[in-house]
Amino acid sequence: xxxxxxxxxxxxxxxxxxxxxxxxxxxxxxxxxxxxxxxxxxxxxxxxxxxxxxxxxxxxxxxxxxxxxxxxxxxxxxxxxxxxxxxxxxxxxxxxxxxxxxxxxxxxxxxxxxxxxxxxxxxxxxxxxxxxxxxxxxxxxxxxxxxxxxxxxxxxxxxxxxxxxxxxxxxxxxxxxxxxxxxxxxxxxxxxxxxxxxxxxxxxxxxxxxxxxxxxxxxxxxxxxxxxxxxxxxxxxxxxxxxxxxxxxxxxxxxxxxxxxxxxxxxxxxxxxxxxxxxxxxxxxxxxxxxxxxxxxxxxxxxxxxxxxxxxxxxxxxxxxxxxxxxxxxxxxxxxxxxxxxxxxxxxxxxxxxxxxxxxxxxxxxxx
Amino acid sequence: xxxxxxxxxxxxxxxxxxxxxxxxxxxxxxxxxxxxxxxxxxxxxxxxxxxxxxxxxxxxxxxxxxxxxxxxxxxxxxxxxxxxxxxxxxxxxxxxxxxxxxxxxxxxxxxxxxxxxxxxxxxxxxxxxxxxxxxxxxxxxxxxxxxxxxxxxxxxxxxxxxxxxxxxxxxxxxxxxxxxxxxxxxxxxxxxxxxxxxxxxxxxxxxxxxxxxxxxxxxxxxxxxxxxxxxxxxxxxxxxxxxxxxxxxxxxxxxxxxxxxxxxxxxxxxxxxxxxxxxxxx
Numbered sequence: 001x002x003x004x005x006x007x008x009x010x011x012x013x014x015x016x017x018x019x020x021x022x023x024x025x026x027x028x029x030x031x032x033x034x035x036x037x038x039x040x041x042x043x044x045x046x047x048x049x050x051x052x053x054x055x056x057x058x059x060x061x062x063x064x065x066x067x068x069x070x071x072x073x074x075x076x077x078x079x080x081x082x083x084x085x086x087x088x089x090x091x092x093x094x095x096x097x098x099x100x101x102x103x104x105x106x107x108x109x110x111x112x113x114x115x116x117x118x119x120x121x122x123x124x125x126x127x128x129x130x131x132x133x134x135x136x137x138x139x140x141x142x143x144x145x146x147x148x149x150x151x152x153x154x155x156x157x158x159x160x161x162x163x164x165x166x167x168x169x170x171x172x173x174x175x176x177x178x179x180x181x182x183x184x185x186x187x188x189x190x191x192x193x194x195x196x197x198x199x200x201x202x203x204x205x206x207x208x209x210x211x212x213x214x215x216x217x218x219x220x221x222x223x224x225x226x227x228x229x230x231x232x233x234x235x236x237x238x239x240x241x242x243x244x245x246x247x248x249x250x251x252x253x254x255x256x257x258x259x260x261x262x263x264x265x266x267x268x269x270x271x272x273x274x275x276x277x278x279x280x281x282x283x284x285x286x287x288x289x290x291x292x293x294x295x296x297x298x299x300x301x302x303x304x305x306x307x308x309x310x311x312x313x314x315x316x317x318x319x320x321x322x323x324x325x326x327x328x329x330x331x332x333x334x335x336x337x338x339x340x341x342x343x344x345x346x347x348x349x350x351x352x353x354x355x356x357x358x359x360x361x362x363x364x365x366x367x368x
Numbered sequence: 369x370x371x372x373x374x375x376x377x378x379x380x381x382x383x384x385x386x387x388x389x390x391x392x393x394x395x396x397x398x399x400x401x402x403x404x405x406x407x408x409x410x411x412x413x414x415x416x417x418x419x420x421x422x423x424x425x426x427x428x429x430x431x432x433x434x435x436x437x438x439x440x441x442x443x444x445x446x447x448x449x450x451x452x453x454x455x456x457x458x459x460x461x462x463x464x465x466x467x468x469x470x471x472x473x474x475x476x477x478x479x480x481x482x483x484x485x486x487x488x489x490x491x492x493x494x495x496x497x498x499x500x501x502x503x504x505x506x507x508x509x510x511x512x513x514x515x516x517x518x519x520x521x522x523x524x525x526x527x528x529x530x531x532x533x534x535x536x537x538x539x540x541x542x543x544x545x546x547x548x549x550x551x552x553x554x555x556x557x558x559x560x561x562x563x564x565x566x567x568x569x570x571x572x573x574x575x576x577x578x579x580x581x582x583x584x585x586x587x588x589x590x591x592x593x594x595x596x597x598x599x600x601x602x603x604x605x606x607x608x609x610x611x612x613x614x615x616x617x618x619x620x621x622x623x624x625x626x627x628x629x630x631x632x633x634x635x636x637x638x639x640x641x642x643x644x645x646x647x648x649x650x
Contacts, residue, residue: 069551071554071555091551091555092558092560096555097556100551104549106552106567121556121558121562151649166555166556
């Protein structure tokens with residue numbers, strides 16, 4: 001598993017393979033005055049796909065979503081939905097609906113009227129409106145609150161209503177702007193599961209924006225990681241975790257140890273650590289996940305790299321424990337061990353990892 | 369948290385102020401409205417309903433009241449028709465020039481009422497700007513005198529004076545509408561006019577009600593504009609009150625009219641507050 005992720009496969013990941021493309025984002029850029037928010041974004045979203053746009057605050061993820069919805073116009077680039085140029089349509093002509101961060105339910109309308117809003121402005125017959133609204137409310141289990149005003153229901157319930165209000169219009173694409181960020185942790189986990197199963201059930205493509213990498217991992221078919229307005233990597237959660245393209249991706253998704261070193265004469269040398277490597281000569285950077293490092297035992301495998309160190313910090317998580325081990329020449333490794341190991345702080349340990357688990361990554365260039 | 373002495377010092381002066389300058393005069397007015405004036409022009413403090421009977425029997429009073437209400441209603445309508453689009457434009461489309469335009473709307477409020485009323489006199493009068501212009505372009509050969517000293521002049525002047533009063537609460541209500549509601553409406557397929565009528569307007573009704581109340585109540589009780597620009601046909605109820613308390617020297621009848629007006633205005637304020645509550649969502 002030491003194969004380098006080439007740039008061509010990274011490009012291929014921007015296209016989804018199996019299903020036909022629903023929305024194609026082509027070279028989209030956005031600037032506000034001198035401030036470059038997005039540059040050169042190209043991304044294809046497949047029918048029925050759950051795509052997450054993941055990024056820190058200020059990475060431009062909400063701007064990208066607003067460009068798809070039509071609330072912002074791209075400075076350059078195009079949006080295509082099938083044969084239709086989407087970015088030249090006003091928001092009310094796009095078959096795209098949005099679940100807003102703070103739900104944006106109409107306070108003067110009841111839950112039922114909120115959900116029926118889209119159908120009523122489209123002048124659907126009242127009988128059809130009533131039936132589809134009832135179905136949508138049933139789907140999100142909010143039938144009992146049909147006559148309530150949004151101010152009288154809880155955040156989680158408002159969330160469901162916002163979802164029903166968007167889905168009742170049968171959009172081709174649903175955009176979700178950090179819809180779970182206002183909920184508390186438990187409700188949030190529950191909604192993640194519900195949202196995902198709802199998405200499978202209705203089969204509509206979801207573009208989900210979040211800054212929470214765990215949420216992205218749990219829910220998505222693919223994750224598009226945005227950094228300072230550029231796509232850093234687009235891949236399935238598994239790929240992006242196990243084959244990060246860059247040091248930034250490796251650090252943003254889960255914990256990792258970044259090992260900086262050199263390749264010389266087919267040997268990778270990172271401080272006191274070394275292993276044989278088939279990579280090309282020169283400086284190299286490796287990502288080594290904490291769970292790939294273990295306490296050394298007697299029988300060593302041929303590809304294993306061993307190092308001794310002292311435990312300097314422990315963080316107990318229940319099933320696992322994250323320990324920091326200070327090794328020779330200032331190298332500190334984060335190691336995930338089983339929680340029941342009950343290691344003592346300051347104790348000496350010997351660690352080992354397989355050289356194959358040290359994934360070469362590109363340095364992430366500084367961006368302004 | 370605060371000592372008893374401190375609370376007393378802080379609350380007593382304003383209460384005293386209200387009592388001396390508001391409650392006592394109203395009480396006196398209430399009493400006067402049941403008294404009468406003798407032929408020798410002396411106030412007779414004998415309690416009776418004569419003044420109220422006179423108000424009901426003489427058509428001039430309630431006709432003037434009705435005309436005042438009709439003028440106030442027109443002022444309200446025109447102030448809303450001017451104030452709403454202005455507030456809407458400022459709130460939604462002015463972006464960078466918002467503060468400047470807002471100040472421009474507010475500045476006329478700093479100019480004396482009398483100056484603004486007189487300004488219309490110089491515009492509408494027979495030697496005024498409007499007539500000079502009309503003669504200059506030969507639309508008319510002699511000055512038209514129906515502009516000034518008419519209900520029209522009163523409505524025009526009061527509309528000019530009270531439009532900022534309708535603008536302010538409407539602007540405040542529009543500014544309070546979360547912009548993501550407008551986006552949500554568009555997102556759900558509503559065209560801009562649909563978004564306006566289904567989301568923006570309903571959410572601004574509380575401001576419209578507040579503005580309408582200001583314009584109606586303030587112009588209903590106005591006496592300067594009709595005095596300066598109204599002429600005989602533009603007389604309003606307050607002009608009658610003024611003359612009753614002045615030249616006519618019939619304080620009891622003046623007090624009775626004032627009391628009726630007070631009741632009318634207070635019930636209007638009460639009604640508008642109820643309606644505003646019904647239309648406020650937060």
